[in-house]
Amino acid sequence: MIISPKHIFYIIALIGFILLPQLVTVKYYLHLSILALVWVIAAQGQNLIQGYTGYVSIVQAGFMGIGAYSTTLMGLHFSLPVWLTIILAPFVTAVFALATGYPSLRVKGHYFAIVTLAFNMVIFIVLMNFSALTQGEAGITGIPKPGGENGPIDFSNREVYYYFVLIVAVLATAMVALIVRSRIGQILISIRQNEDLVGAIGIAAWKYKLFAFVTSAMFAGLAGALYAHYQSFINPEIFGVSQSLDAILAVIIGGSATIAGPVVGAFVVVFLPEYLRFADSFRLILYGLILVLATIYMPRGIVGTVTSLWERYIQQDK
Amino acid sequence: MIEIIQQIINGIAIGGVYVLIALGLTIVFGILGIAHFAHGSVSMFGGYLTYFFVATMGWPLLGAILIALVVGLLLGVLIEFLAYRPVRKASHINAFIVALGLTMMVEGLNLEFFGHEQVVIPTGFYRVFNIGGVTIPELRLYVILAAALLIVAMTLFVDRTKTGQAIRAVAENRDAAILMGVNVNTIPIVVFAISTALGVAAGVMVGSLFAIAPGIGEGLVVKGFAVLILGGLGSIPGAIIGGLVLGVTEALAAGFISSAYKDVIAFAVMILVLLFRPEGLMGKAR
Numbered sequence: 217m218i219i220s221p222k223h224i225f226y227i228i229a230l231i232g233f234i235l236l237p238q239l240v241t242v243k244y245y246l247h248l249s250i251l252a253l254v255w256v257i258a259a260q261g262q263n264l265i266q267g268y269t270g271y272v273s274i275v276q277a278g279f280m281g282i283g284a285y286s287t288t289l290m291g292l293h294f295s296l297p298v299w300l301t302i303i304l305a306p307f308v309t310a311v312f313a314l315a316t317g318y319p320s321l322r323v324k325g326h327y328f329a330i331v332t333l334a335f336n337m338v339i340f341i342v343l344m345n346f347s348a349l350t351q352g353e354a355g356i357t358g359i360p361k362p363g364g365e366n367g368p369i370d371f372s373n374r375e376v377y378y379y380f381v382l383i384v385a386v387l388a389t390a391m392v393a394l395i396v397r398s399r400i401g402q403i404l405i406s407i408r409q410n411e412d413l414v415g416a417i418g419i420a421a422w423k424y425k426l427f428a429f430v431t432s433a434m435f436a437g438l439a440g441a442l443y444a445h446y447q448s449f450i451n452p453e454i455f456g457v458s459q460s461l462d463a464i465l466a467v468i469i470g471g472s473a474t475i476a477g478p479v480v481g482a483f484v485v486v487f488l489p490e491y492l493r494f495a496d497s498f499r500l501i502l503y504g505l506i507l508v509l510a511t512i513y514m515p516r517g518i519v520g521t522v523t524s525l526w527e528r529y530i531q532q533d534k
Numbered sequence: 535m536i537e538i539i540q541q542i543i544n545g546i547a548i549g550g551v552y553v554l555i556a557l558g559l560t561i562v563f564g565i566l567g568i569a570h571f572a573h574g575s576v577s578m579f580g581g582y583l584t585y586f587f588v589a590t591m592g593w594p595l596l597g598a599i600l601i602a603l604v605v606g607l608l609l610g611v612l613i614e615f616l617a618y619r620p621v622r623k624a625s626h627i628n629a630f631i632v633a634l635g636l637t638m639m640v641e642g643l644n645l646e647f648f649g650h651e652q653v654v655i656p657t658g659f660y661r662v663f664n665i666g667g668v669t670i671p672e673l674r675l676y677v678i679l680a681a682a683l684l685i686v687a688m689t690l691f692v693d694r695t696k697t698g699q700a701i702r703a704v705a706e707n708r709d710a711a712i713l714m715g716v717n718v719n720t721i722p723i724v725v726f727a728i729s730t731a732l733g734v735a736a737g738v739m740v741g742s743l744f745a746i747a748p749g750i751g752e753g754l755v756v757k758g759f760a761v762l763i764l765g766g767l768g769s770i771p772g773a774i775i776g777g778l779v780l781g782v783t784e785a786l787a788a789g790f791i792s793s794a795y796k797d798v799i800a801f802a803v804m805i806l807v808l809l810f811r812p813e814g815l816m817g818k819a820r
Contacts (some may be wrong), residue, residue: 266627270625270627272627272630272631276628294733318810319805319808319809320805322808322809322812323763323812325569325626325630326563326568326569326630326759327569327759327762327763327767328625329569329630330569330756330759330760330763331763331804331805331808333756334756334760334801334803334804337753337756337797337801338797338798338801341794341795341797341798342795342798344794345794345795395768449778457752461634461638464631464634468631472627474660498642498646499642500636500638500639500641500642500644500645501639501643501646502636502642503635503638503642504635504636504637504639504640504642505635506635506637507631507632507634507638508617508632508635508636508639511621511624511628511631511632511635512620512621513633515628
């Protein structure tokens, strides 16, 4: 195997992530980093359907909500151990994704986006109003950490949880990389480029689209579950449409259809609003403006733009 | 029985609003191939503006609506010019992302100018008619009439005038339209002007029937798109029938099942249509 600059970059990035808790002195930034890593998982899923397959789904936060509520409720009502409910949560989400993906993947482009957005609204409405199960707007508090009260690893320690989420995020990223390099991934990319042609050569595109949609939902479910056990508190507010837009934003700003893109994008999406806090109500306008400008002038995202700059630099050297 | 008629009338009023939103979305989509997601927020901007002119400045309602229409129209044309034009040749995903960004900006603009408070446009039409046991609020009747008038006017414009013909030509075959001497650069401006005018009218109706608050626009635009899916993409009769079906279903669901879940039921209808008739109620089979 030839080691390319790309691999060196990945290794440096990984070392950076491992050292991060030691480098960050402000506790709050560690907290944000954990949230950003949770978003990396969700954004990697979003990238699979949006970046590679070319279908913009606006339900990622809704699926995070299903993951978060299912892990919490399974723990609460069946008193299952936390690690088990975290593993089960993506599968519960997958069931919902199968049921919603089948009808919605019948329409393309914008209309797919709108239908999935409607799903997110439905999930939000149900979480808000089905109080008997979800406790409505007030939310559920006291969600236990993994590992029990006196387990060998203390997950209530922020640093520990950071590494826990980091491992999951790295695995998730690796999994997307593997999927993309496989035959399935190649078909997904072909669907983005020319869906009719994919059908014409005898590949049932809908199966692959459904696979991408369900897998992306499972990533979101996992991210939601990790979020729930980290914050120990969930309510419907954080699983609304605007958070789904954040997932899309993460993919676009980071660089869609790149492996590193969602990682960069997730950190931007979590940290940028913090830096724009001074702008207060202008924040939404600024945020929208950045999105519009980035899409018009930098449609390939940060990673895409940096890669092409780097390639141009190498070319000049030769 | 009276209860059912009552709810159907309520449904027609809401449905009329949905039709106006959906018509605006469908002509923009026909011409530019863009899902104009910011449409709902622009409509709310018009509603807010009308409220501001009536409640704060004390202007007469009709004058306020007219001025709001003109300002909203300018905003719509500006959006086309500054944001949608640059991404016209880009992939549809990018155009949609731009639309999402615009939605955030217009929502932010609304927050900045008009605050978080929920507002209701004071109209002064608070009489209630009683026809054979069915009570019809005066306002609701005017909303239905105004919506019907606008729908007819828009249909006539697209069907009968030279400009309307040009719009249909561009929607059908852009290249052929260019060859026939249609100026394809001015058509989008005309389309956005019509679309935004209908949107602002819908915003005023929502603001006087119910209320305007942050986030309402988003829900409205999703309903508009649901109507398009229901009625059939790009079909004007489809938008009209789809809007009325959605409005009446929602009103009946709110009246007889549960008002908290009325949106869920409306979306469930949309999903059912997708499952059994993906081309929509009035769409042509592909």
